[in-house]
Amino acid sequence: MRVGELSRQTGVPVPTIKFYLREGLVPAGELTCPNQAQYGQRHVRRLRLVRALLEVGGLSVAAARDVLGPLDAPEVSLPDTLGIARRAVTPACGAPAEPDADRAGAPPADPAGRAALDAAAAWVVERGWQVRPGGPACASLAQLIRTLHELGRPDLLELLDEYATAAERLAAAELALVDRRADPDGRLEGAVLGTVLGDALLATLRRLAQEDASRRTFTAPTVL
Amino acid sequence: MRVGELSRQTGVPVPTIKFYLREGLVPAGELTCPNQAQYGQRHVRRLRLVRALLEVGGLSVAAARDVLGPLDAPEVSLPDTLGIARRAVTPACGAPAEPDADRAGAPPADPAGRAALDAAAAWVVERGWQVRPGGPACASLAQLIRTLHELGRPDLLELLDEYATAAERLAAAELALVDRRADPDGRLEGAVLGTVLGDALLATLRRLAQEDASRRTFTAPTVL
Numbered sequence: 001m002r003v004g005e006l007s008r009q010t011g012v013p014v015p016t017i018k019f020y021l022r023e024g025l026v027p028a029g030e031l032t033c034p035n036q037a038q039y040g041q042r043h044v045r046r047l048r049l050v051r052a053l054l055e056v057g058g059l060s061v062a063a064a065r066d067v068l069g070p071l072d073a074p075e076v077s078l079p080d081t082l083g084i085a086r087r088a089v090t091p092a093c094g095a096p097a098e099p100d101a102d103r104a105g106a107p108p109a110d111p112a113g114r115a116a117l118d119a120a121a122a123w124v125v126e127r128g129w130q131v132r133p134g135g136p137a138c139a140s141l142a143q144l145i146r147t148l149h150e151l152g153r154p155d156l157l158e159l160l161d162e163y164a165t166a167a168e169r170l171a172a173a174e175l176a177l178v179d180r181r182a183d184p185d186g187r188l189e190g191a192v193l194g195t196v197l198g199d200a201l202l203a204t205l206r207r208l209a210q211e212d213a214s215r216r217t218f219t220a221p222t223v224l
Numbered sequence: 225m226r227v228g229e230l231s232r233q234t235g236v237p238v239p240t241i242k243f244y245l246r247e248g249l250v251p252a253g254e255l256t257c258p259n260q261a262q263y264g265q266r267h268v269r270r271l272r273l274v275r276a277l278l279e280v281g282g283l284s285v286a287a288a289r290d291v292l293g294p295l296d297a298p299e300v301s302l303p304d305t306l307g308i309a310r311r312a313v314t315p316a317c318g319a320p321a322e323p324d325a326d327r328a329g330a331p332p333a334d335p336a337g338r339a340a341l342d343a344a345a346a347w348v349v350e351r352g353w354q355v356r357p358g359g360p361a362c363a364s365l366a367q368l369i370r371t372l373h374e375l376g377r378p379d380l381l382e383l384l385d386e387y388a389t390a391a392e393r394l395a396a397a398e399l400a401l402v403d404r405r406a407d408p409d410g411r412l413e414g415a416v417l418g419t420v421l422g423d424a425l426l427a428t429l430r431r432l433a434q435e436d437a438s439r440r441t442f443t444a445p446t447v448l
Contacts, residue, residue, distance in 0.1 A: 045376075052371045082438045086431050129436040137431040144425050147276045152269075153417060155401065162397045163426050166390035167433035173386045175437050177379065193372070193380060195434070201368050202387050202430070203423050207310050207361040209391035210419070212353040213399050214306045 003029075006039045010047045017047065023061050025050045027072055046071075049189065057196035067192050082178075085195040086137075116146035127164055174198065227253075230263045234271045241271065247285050249274045251296055270295075273413065281420035291416050306402075309419040310361075340370035351388060398422065 007014045020026040026046050029037030046068075053064045067085050120142035121133050131138065148156050178190040231238045244250040250270050253261030270292075277288045291309050344366035345357050355362065372380050402414040 048375050052375055056367060056371045079438050079441075082434065086434055124432065129432055130439045131432050131435045135435070137428050137435065140424070140428045141432070143280060144421060144428065147280045147421070148417070151272050151276055151413075151417065153414065156414065156417060156421070159394070159397055159401060159418075159422075160425070160429075162394060163422075163429050164433065166394060167426065167429040168437075170383070170386060170390060170430060171433035171437040173383055174434070175441055177383060179441070189375075190377065190380065193375065193377060194383075197368060197371065197380070198383075198387075199427050199430070200364070201384070202391065202426065204361050204364045204368065205384075205387050205391040206394060206423070206426070208348065208353055208355050208365070209388070209395035210306065210310055210398070211355045211359070211361070213392075213395040214303050215354045217303075217399060217403070 001039050002036065003039065006043055006047070009044050010051075012047050012051065020047070020050055024065055025061065025068060049193075052193065053196055056200055058200065059196060067196065071189065071192070082191045082195070085192045112146060112150075113142070116142040116149070119145050123160065127161075170198070170202070225263050226260065227263065230267055230271070233268050234275075236271050236275065244271070244274055248289055249285065249292060273417075276417065277420055280424055282424065283420060291420065295413065295416070306415045306419070309416045336370060336374075337366070340366040340373070343369050347384065351385075394422070394426070 001009070003014055003017060006012075007017060010017075012020075017026070021028060026043060029039040029043065032038050050064060050068070053059045053067060054061070059067065070080065070084055117139070120138050123141075123145075124131060124133070124138065145157065148154055174194045178187055178194060181187045181190055225233070227238055227241060230236075231241060234241075236244075241250065245252060250267060253263040253267065256262050274288060274292070277283045277291060278285070283291065294304065294308055341363070344362050347365075347369075348355060348357070348362065369381065372378055398418045402411055402418060405411045405414055
């Protein structure tokens with residue numbers, strides 16, 4: 001099909017499709033003559049995936065490109081893809097909100113920062129998790145620990161193990177679901193969607209569960 | 225103390241403090257003469273909280289203002305504050321990534337959109353959650369359900385109940401922790417931090433748990 005038909009089938013405007021092609025989010029069509037390309041069902045599917053990552057997952061174009069890359073390189077293994085998808089969406093904790101507003105006197109390697117990194121590493125070891133100790137997720141955990149201490153609210157860290165248990169159970173369920181698919185493309189796509197949309201799904205369900213818990217506790221205690 | 229000392233104590237540069245004052249994220253100091261204001265420990269604490277929301281929680285300045293507002297209006301109740309904090313950080317699912325790239329033929333009230341909203345509402349009722357059926361979190365859940373169907377991956381929705389159980393347990397633990405504090409300020413602050421930093425913490429721990437699960441499954445099956 002030509003680009004106009006691709007647009008009709010997916011609901012994505014032609015200029016947006018051309019933008020995704022230029023940015024490498026969608027693979028090029030097959031050139032039938034110098035100015036005309038043909039697209040197939042693979043492009044329909046990819047366009048829907050791109051929209052899901054950008055609109056529902058909230059990824060940047062650059063992050064989406066990192067996540068989608070392995071789908072076009074079938075020699076990349078499933079664990080590698082899982083790792084790439086994970087890293088592309090790891091929250092960038094600790095990055096200053098405004099580039100020119102760095103905290104004075106708080107470079108990454110100050111004593112408080114090192115203490116938080118040590119605390120995060122020790123917690124991960126105690127939990128028995130096999131992860132890279134210097135990875136971005138560990139740094140992000142350290143930043144959160146440090147922030148709660150600086151705010152005088154280390155009490156909120158009592159929830160750490162409760163959160164970790166939830167994260168473990170979800171990771172196991174996700175992996176089992178991805179592993180069930182026999183086709184490599186389906187596994188890769190499932191890994192990407194599970195990581196990216198899983199965050200959005202969990203944040204959404206937390207809001208609903210919080211609203212429910214708050215309503216039961218504060219407006220109708222007898223319902224408990 | 226004057227603004228220079230406030231900057232030294234918190235590590236936040238003076239121009240950034242002035243920006244937060246203009247944006248209403250930090251309450252004004254006490255004017256001692258027309259051009260000079262005095263700040264106290266309350267400002268030190270608030271500045272740390274603002275940095276936590278913007279840098280660690282990833283909130284926009286507008287969202288942070290919505291969340292912080294109730295802290296300056298003590299007549300607002302705890303459940304109201306919890307609700308405000310929750311709404312300010314509810315993921316904006318379904319918003320187009322580029323303003324001029326709306327999906328052609330997919331207005332919010334199309335049949336597929338209505339079906340997804342009905343499916344989300346039915347699921348919430350079945351779950352027994354007492355929430356506003358038309359709220360933003362329900363709309364966000366509907367959008368996620370619709371996206372996974374459009375992508376041909378409704379299998380990923382099998383995880384919905386697993387995610388919901390995790391969300392319920394966390395909401396109960398958070399509420400119990402917030403409720404334990406006797407001082408209203410501490411409760412309000414705990415509710416805000418729990419909601420905003422809780423998302424970041426959970427996303428971070430999911431990455432670590434996924435890395436651990438993936439490593440055990442794919443590189444050392446005997447460890448299982």
